[in-house]
Each structure stands twice: as structure tokens, then as C-alpha cells.
Amino acid sequence: MIRYSSSSLISVLPWLWDWSAFYGWPLVRWITAENNYRARSVYDKLATKTHWQTYQLAID
Structure with missing residues (x-):
């Protein structure tokens, strides 16, 4: 598992905003673990935290 620091995230944000604007994306979404307290802070x-929950259906 790759772990990122909060400073890594903040350093990527200007690039992400520019990329999103260039491609005309109205927003960016991502998922994180509920117990990922450091990143969630x-x-x-x-x-803005959304009300969506993520589910996974395993196909065996």
C-alpha cells in the first residue's frame, strides 16, 4: 500500500485543479477508508463530504 502525507496531497492540488479546469470537469471525487482519519482531516x-457510500460486490 502506498501512503501519502498531507503535504503530498496539498502539493498535488494545484495540478489537480488545473487538470480539471483544462478538461472541463465540474468536480473531482475520490474515496478513502472510513478509518483513514489523517487523510480525512x-x-x-x-x-465537501458527500452522503454517498461505496459498496463492492465480489464476483467469484
Whole structure:
């Protein structure tokens, strides 16, 4: 698993905003683990938390 620091995220944000604007994206979404408290504390300051939950159906 790759782990990123909050400073890594903040350093990527200007690029992400520019990329999104260039391609005309109205927003950017991402997922994170519920127990990823460190990252979520950064996300809570930068973005709006949505009410969506993620589900996964395994196909065996």
C-alpha cells in the first residue's frame, strides 16, 4: 500500500485543479477508508463530504 502525507496531497492540488479546469470537469471525487482519519482531516478542510457510500460486490 502506498501512503501519502498531507503535504503530498496539498502539493498535488494545484495540478489537480488545473487538470480539471483544462478538461472541463465540474468536480473531482475520490474515496478513502472510513478509518483513514489523517487523510480525512485534510479532505474535510479542502472539500465537501458527500452522503454517498461505496459498496463492492465480489464476483467469484
